């Protein structure tokens with residue numbers, strides 16, 4: 001999970017006419033998320049597969065009044081959205097990447113996501129959204145292994161300018177628009193240490 005920035009709602013009329021997943025608004029969320037799930041940072045291959053996530057659940061016994069409120073909407077993959085379901089705790093709300101920096105609460109190390117400094121909000125976010133589910137661990141492992149091989153190949157390049165150019169190119173894999181960027185960033189940090 002990485003920090004995201006919510007755009008202004010491009011089509012507020014859709015919300016006032018009770019349509020929270022209008023394609024214009026959904027596309028704006030997708031662009032703000034760099035095509036990635038707000039929680040697990042996986043690319044969502046087609047916008048139709050993405051869910052418009054209600055940060056505070058829209059269920060009748062939860063926050064139905066927030067069903068069409070822009071600030072309560074996000075862009076998530078079906079797995080994260082279904083894992084979270086209608087859960088939400090006022091005293092330990094899930095980390096909201098649109099309003100705070102997840103790295104205050106979460107730490108990527110290897111293929112695992114950990115909560116930071118005993119953060120209960122970090123713990124509950126990881127647990128309820130299943131942010132260490134097997135398919136995510138596998139995806140992160142593949143990504144890190146590929147990245148490690150590419151870094152190693154750079155270091156084995158004799159030409160310094162070529163090596164530096166290749167390394168600079170690889171650093172871009174930690175950019176926020178890249179899949180699983182938090183894990184690549186963590187790997188780079190450890191590799192440089």
Ligand SMILES: [Zn+2]
Pocket residue numbers: 037038039040041042076077078079080081
């Ligand atoms: Zn997800």
